[in-house]
Amino acid sequence: MKIRLDNVVKTFDTFRAVHGVSLDIESGELLALLGPSGSGKTTILRMVAGLEYADGGHIYFGTEDATDIPVRDRGVGFVFQHYALFPHMTVSENIAFGMKVSKVKRSPEAIRERVEELLALVQLSGLGERFPGQISGGQRQRVALARALAVDPRVLLLDEPFGALDANVRRDLRRWLRRIHDELGITTLFVTHDQEEALDLADRVVILDKGMIVQQGTPEEVCRHPENAFVMRFLGDANSLPATVRDGMAYVQDVAYDAAGLADGTAEVLFRPADVAWREDGQGVPAHIVRVLDRPDSRRVLAKTTGGQSVEFDTAPEFPHRKGEAGFIDVRRPRIYKNG
Numbered sequence: 644m645k646i647r648l649d650n651v652v653k654t655f656d657t658f659r660a661v662h663g664v665s666l667d668i669e670s671g672e673l674l675a676l677l678g679p680s681g682s683g684k685t686t687i688l689r690m691v692a693g694l695e696y697a698d699g700g701h702i703y704f705g706t707e708d709a710t711d712i713p714v715r716d717r718g719v720g721f722v723f724q725h726y727a728l729f730p731h732m733t734v735s736e737n738i739a740f741g742m743k744v745s746k747v748k749r750s751p752e753a754i755r756e757r758v759e760e761l762l763a764l765v766q767l768s769g770l771g772e773r774f775p776g777q778i779s780g781g782q783r784q785r786v787a788l789a790r791a792l793a794v795d796p797r798v799l800l801l802d803e804p805f806g807a808l809d810a811n812v813r814r815d816l817r818r819w820l821r822r823i824h825d826e827l828g829i830t831t832l833f834v835t836h837d838q839e840e841a842l843d844l845a846d847r848v849v850i851l852d853k854g855m856i857v858q859q860g861t862p863e864e865v866c867r868h869p870e871n872a873f874v875m876r877f878l879g880d881a882n883s884l885p886a887t888v889r890d891g892m893a894y895v896q897d898v899a900y901d902a903a904g905l906a907d908g909t910a911e912v913l914f915r916p917a918d919v920a921w922r923e924d925g926q927g928v929p930a931h932i933v934r935v936l937d938r939p940d941s942r943r944v945l946a947k948t949t950g951g952q953s954v955e956f957d958t959a960p961e962f963p964h965r966k967g968e969a970g971f972i973d974v975r976r977p978r979i980y981k982n983g
């Protein structure tokens with residue numbers, strides 16, 4: 644099922660939470676809505692679900708305007724971070740619930756079979772008789788997914804489904820979810836504020852800020868070509884040095900970077916901690932080391948330029964330099980963005 648948002652607007656009282664968002668979610672695609680808190684992700688998801696009305700624009704399910712489709716008939720399955728399972732029902736009863744109340748009538752035997760099938764799919768065979776309080780948080784979210792899948796949704800909406808779980812469990816679950824998605828091919832809209840999660844899982848990532856799309860593309864496209872400083876910063880650690888653009892070059896202190904096409908004026912040079920080489924000869928921005936932090940597989944170096952700017956960069960664990968030493972920050976892959 645293809646979903647299309649066409650210039651969708653949502654206002655709460657006087658506050659505009661979603662500003663004219665247009666977006667195509669292809670049939671079978673797993674799309675992540677990624678953005679900081681308050682950027683409008685959940686509101687968009689709720690409008691697709693039919694739990695919230697758009698004040699402007701249209702949402703299409705296939706070629707049909709979804710405004711005309713009641714929530715029950717949209718065929719959407721949900722998993723929310725705090726979408727609690729019914730605590731007094733067993734895992735199997737939770738999964739069966741939607742089928743029992745559905746307009747599509749199934750025999751008790753057919754429901755039992757489907758529950759077993761779903762338990763196997765979410766790798767919880769044998770746990771059907773437990774109650775939600777007797778399984779782990781990660782297992783509960785897998786049950787929630789099985790419950791959402793039970794009624795054969797045309798669209799799956801996931802709102803921070805792994806938000807409450809610890810980092811290792813989250814990583815396992817997102818790999819697992821991707822496998823399930825590849826197997827079932829249900830059009831899926833996934834909301835997260837976690838960059839790694841979005842990049843790991845999604846076919847395409849839509850980055851939102853203040854209710855607007857600031858960039859969309861494959862994980863590769865958004866990582867390799869962040870279109871503005873917000874996206875560059877939001878996707879990962881970024882250093883920033885103030886620069887002045889003159890005649891197609893950006894100058895940081897005396898170091899020049901190619902800034903072809905940018906108008907003269909102030910700008911900033913952004914770069915990742917992994918894109919720095921520390922040099923003892925004169926190439927790069929002069930700086931001294933403030934601290935060296937050890938990580939399991941690398942060293943993070945905190946430095947300060949002679950211009951007074953802090954820079955962090957990553958090196959091999961063998962990095963021999965220490966606090967107080969002077970050198971030069973040589974930036975690979977600088978990205979230059981105009982201010983404002």
Ligand SMILES: Nc1ncnc2c1ncn2[C@@H]1O[C@H](COP(=O)(O)OP(=O)(O)OP(=O)(O)O)[C@@H](O)[C@H]1O
Pocket residue numbers: 655656658660678679680681682683684685686687836
């Ligand atoms: N029912 C409501 N009434 C008033 N304002 C609301 C309502 N729901 C959401 N908002 C506001 O709309 C904006 C977008 O909220 P939304 O929940 O969509 O953001 P989000 O990106 O999902 O954030 P988070 O990651 O924190 O869940 C926020 O500023 C929020 O306070």
